[in-house]
Amino acid sequence: MVDDALTDLTQDRATLRMLYAPPAGAFSMVDVPGLPFAILDGEGPPEQAPIQAAVKALYTAIYAIRREARERMGKSFVEPPVEVVYWADDLRDLAAGNRGKWHWRVQITLPVWADAQRLMDSVADARHAPGDKPAVRWGMLTEGKCVQFLHIGPTNGLPEILEGLYSHYLPQQDLESDGPYHEIYLDDWSRVAPQQRKIILRQPVRSTK
Amino acid sequence: MPVNLTDAELLLLGLVSEMPRHGYELEQVIETRGMREWTQVGFSSIYFVLGKLEKAGLVAAGRPRGAKARKTFRITPTGREVLCEQTIAALGSYRPTFSSLLLGMVHWHVLSRDAALNALEARLSSVAAEIERLERVRRQRQPMPDHVESLFDFSTGQLNAERSWINTTLDYMRAKPW
Numbered sequence: 001m002v003d004d005a006l007t008d009l010t011q012d013r014a015t016l017r018m019l020y021a022p023p024a025g026a027f028s029m030v031d032v033p034g035l036p037f038a039i040l041d042g043e044g045p046p047e048q049a050p051i052q053a054a055v056k057a058l059y060t061a062i063y064a065i066r067r068e069a070r071e072r073m074g075k076s077f078v079e080p081p082v083e084v085v086y087w088a089d090d091l092r093d094l095a096a097g098n099r100g101k102w103h104w105r106v107q108i109t110l111p112v113w114a115d116a117q118r119l120m121d122s123v124a125d126a127r128h129a130p131g132d133k134p135a136v137r138w139g140m141l142t143e144g145k146c147v148q149f150l151h152i153g154p155t156n157g158l159p160e161i162l163e164g165l166y167s168h169y170l171p172q173q174d175l176e177s178d179g180p181y182h183e184i185y186l187d188d189w190s191r192v193a194p195q196q197r198k199i200i201l202r203q204p205v206r207s208t209k
Numbered sequence: 210m211p212v213n214l215t216d217a218e219l220l221l222l223g224l225v226s227e228m229p230r231h232g233y234e235l236e237q238v239i240e241t242r243g244m245r246e247w248t249q250v251g252f253s254s255i256y257f258v259l260g261k262l263e264k265a266g267l268v269a270a271g272r273p274r275g276a277k278a279r280k281t282f283r284i285t286p287t288g289r290e291v292l293c294e295q296t297i298a299a300l301g302s303y304r305p306t307f308s309s310l311l312l313g314m315v316h317w318h319v320l321s322r323d324a325a326l327n328a329l330e331a332r333l334s335s336v337a338a339e340i341e342r343l344e345r346v347r348r349q350r351q352p353m354p355d356h357v358e359s360l361f362d363f364s365t366g367q368l369n370a371e372r373s374w375i376n377t378t379l380d381y382m383r384a385k386p387w
Contacts, residue, residue: 059352070358079355126348188354190238193228 006140007033008112009080010073020081020186022200024150027169030202032143035109038062038119039139042104046086054106055082057134064122065114073111080109087180094181095166097159110138143179148202154194158183161201170205179204212265212291217250217258219299222284222292225268229283232256243346267291310371326382333375340368 009016015033022028040058044050059066059082066079086104088094093101110119116138123136147169149161162181170176186198214222224235232255239250250258259282262268267288271281284292310332317325347353347361 056351060348063348063351067358070355082352188352190241191227191354 006036006112009035009109010078010111016078020184020200022148022150024152024198027147027149027165030146030148032146032202032204034140034142036112036114037107037139037141038065038110038114038136039105039107040134040136042106045100046084046102046104051084051104051106054134055084058082058106058108058136060126061123061134061136062108062110062114062119064125065110065118069111069114072113081184081186083107083182083184085180085182091177095162097162107139107141143202143204145178145206146202146204147173147175148200151199151201152196154197155199158199158201165201165203170203174207174209175205176208177203178206212267212295214291214295215258216248217254218262219292219295220244220248220250221255221258222262222267222288223296225262225282226284226289226292229271229281231279231281232259233279235259243350246346262288322382326379329375329379329382333372333379336368336372336375340365340372343368 007015009019018030019032022030038058038061040054040061042050042054084104084106086094086102088098088102090101114122119136119138123133126133147165149165151157151161166177181201181203184200184202186200187196189197220239221235224230224238230238235255236252239245239255244250259268259270263270263282266285268282269285271283273280313328320328343361343365347358353361
C-alpha cells in the first residue's frame with residue numbers, strides 16, 4: 001500500500017531535481033515534501049569514524065530494498081544520497097560549532113513502496129552477525145520550507161557558509177530555523193576527491209513575520 | 210603509439226584518477242574494495258607499478274612535504290587519456306577465459322560413470338557456495354556505486370548459467386542408458 005502523503009520521487013523528476021540538484025554556490029528556497037526514510041540514530045559526538053560506520057550499517061540494512069528498487073524501476077532508478085542530520089539541545093551550540101554537544105542521525109530516502117515492514121525484512125535479510133543488527137527505523141519526514149545551498153569542495157568551506165546562513169541570510173529574509181540542520185552527501189567520499197565533493201546543506205525554516 | 214597497460218597498471222591508474230593517493234592508501238583501497246578477488250596486484254608490486262606509470266608519464270608524484278611524508282601520486286592529462294582508451298578497450302573487446310571445466314569434460318570418458326557424476330555434483334555445490342559467498346561480500350561492501358553492483362550481477366549471472374548447465378548435464382548423463 002502506498003501512502004498518498006508520500007512523494008514518489010521516481011515519478012516526480014522535477015521535485016527530484018529541486019531536492020538534489022539545486023544551483024551551486026547560492027542559497028535557495030525549497031519545499032521538501034513528505035518522504036519515507038530509513039533512519040539510524042547516532043551515538044556520541046559526530047566524529048567521522050562513527051558516522052562512517054553508521055552510514056555503512058544503514059546502506060547494508062537497506063540493501064535488499066535498493067536491489068529491488070533497481071529491478072522494479074529499471075532506467076528510472078535513482079540512487080538516493082545519504083543525509084546526516086545534526087541538532088543540539090541548545091541552538092547556540094549548533095551555530096557555534098560545539099560539535100561535542102551535537103546529536104546526529106544518518107538517513108536515506110526509501111522508495112514509497114518500502115514501508116516499515118519492508119524495511120524490517122530488509123534488515124533481517126542483511127546477514128548481520130548475530131547481535132549486530134543496527135537499530136534502523138522507518139520514519140516519514142516532512143520538512144516543508146527549507147533554505148539550501150549546494151557546496152562543491154572540501155568540508156572546511158562549510159563553517160563560513162553556515163555563518164552566512166544563520167547570521168546574514170536568514171535574518172535578511174525574515175526567517176528562522178525550524179528543525180534540525182542537515183547535510184546531504186551526493187558523493188561517495190572514498191571515490192571522489194575533496195575538491196569535487198558535492199554537499200547540500202539544508203535548513204528547515206519558518207517566517208519570523 | 211598505442212599504450213598497452215597490464216591489468217595491474219590499469220587498476221592503479223584508475224584509482225589514482227579518482228583522487229591523488231599515496232602507495233599505502235592504494236593498498237588499502239584495493240583491500241577494502243576486494244579487488245584482489247579478480248586482479249593480481251601484490252602489496253610490493255604497487256610501488257613498482259606506480260614507478261612504471263610515472264616513467265611513462267601517466268602519473269606524476271608530488272614532492273613529499275617533510276621527511277616522513279609519503280609520496281602522493283596523481284594522474285596526468287596523458288594518463289587520463291590512456292585510462293579512457295584502455296577502459297573502452299576493456300569494455301569493448303571480449304577476452305576469453307577458460308574454465309577447468311573444459312579439460313574435465315574432455316576427459317569425462319576416463320572416469321567411471323559414478324566417479325564422473327560425483328565430481329560434477331561436487332562442482333554444483335562449489336558453484337552454489339560461490340554464489341552465496343558473492344552475495345555475502347556484496348552486502349559487506351555496501352555502499353557500492355551502480356556500475357560495481359552490475360559487475361556483481363555479471364559474476365552471479367555467469368555462475369547461475371554454469372549451475373543451470375551442470376543441472377542439465379547431470380540430468381542428461383544420469384539418463385543416458387550406457
